[in-house]
Amino acid sequence: MIEVSGVSKSYGKTLVVDGVTLALPKGGLTSIIGPNGAGKSTLMSMIARLLPMDAGTVIVDGLDVTKVSGDVLAKRLSILRQDNHLTARLTVTDLVTFGRYPYSKGRPTLQDREHVERAIDYLGLGDFRHRFLDELSGGQRQRAFVAMVLCQDTDYMLFDEPLNNLDISHSVAMMKLMRKSARELGKTVVVVLHDINFASCYSDHIVVMRDGRLFLQGSPTDIVRQEVLSEIYATEFRVHELDGNRIATFY
Template identity: 55%
Template sequence: MITLENVSKTYGAETTIGPVSFEIPAGGVTALVGPNGAGKSTVLTMMGRLQEVDSGTITVNGRDITGTSSRELAKTLAILRQENHFITRLTVRQLVGFGRYPYSRGRITVEDEKYISEAIDFLNLTAYENRYLDQLSGGQRQRAYVAMVLAQDTDYVLLDEPLNNLDMQHSVQMMKQLRRTADVLGRTVVIVMHDINFAAAYADQIVAMNDGRVSTVGTPAEIMRPDVLQGIFHTPFEVVDGPAGPLAVYY
């Protein structure tokens, strides 16, 4: 379980995130949703200790992340940010191998190779593992970055807008893979995303944020109501029955 208690972060004199308090249960998929500037990515990067909190505490499996060594935290929690820009030309397999660094320290072992291969196979990238990243489509490249995170073999996988720059087809494929990551591999997947319908279709829990605060936390059924959605996004919504569950339509 990841627990945030009165966590806050301040940028300059005007922008404040928090205080926020909520729990992410072990297992399943939790989606952080909300409009631009709501604070979703900041909260995620604080969970991954890529940004320091100004106040409050974040614990992972009961351990305060500020008192946990970077190497030990990297064996429990993996995070993928939006900004994935590798200057060096890498193959898919080389990229995924970076996920083993907390264990290998750069000296890849036979066991590391096993985890690398499993992550590549799981994301259906076997046919591309020797291709360079700049030879892949956007969807294939995004899957390669997710495979790198999975190869880290952590209980918790934190992803900052993994659907960014993906078309509808590749977004659906990505969400299906992340759902499988939770169901088949038993990982806890935390995703920052904008699309409330994707969150409702694939997540077990939705944490909705607005103006740097947590607006509401609940199951998709609890969130997918016109009054709740309007409170989150500040725009009128209608909820209709879709083939896979409720769909939010804004106007």
């Protein structure tokens, strides 16, 4: 479990995350949603220790992320940020191998290479393993970054807006892959999303943030309701039942 207690972050006089306390359940896929500027990505970066907290604590399976060594945390929790662009010209295999760095320290063993091959195959990238990243489509490249995170073999995998720049087909494929990782591999997957319907259809748990605070959390059935969404986004919504999922439309 990831336990967030009283976490805050300011930039100058602007309070971006304001005393957030929540527990992210172990297992399954949790989506964090909310309007622009709600503090979603900032909160995720603090959970992963990419940003320092001004106040509060984050505990991952009993480990305080501000006190545990980087090597230990990197074997427990991994993250894919929005800005995952690289200037170096790398192949898919090169990129995915970075996921083994907490274990190999840049000298991958046979076991590390087996992890790399499994991650590449799991993400359906076998035909592209020797391709350079700049030779891939946006969807293929994004899958390669996900393979890198998967190859790190952590219990907790965090993804900050992984559907950015993906079309509908690739977005659906990406959500299916992340849910598959949670269910088949026993991972805990936490995803920052803008699309309410992707969160509704693929999540086991949804966290809603607004104005830097925790607004609400619960199952998709708890969250994807007309009155709740209308209050969160200040927009009139309708919610429909379709094949067992709740689908939101606005007008």
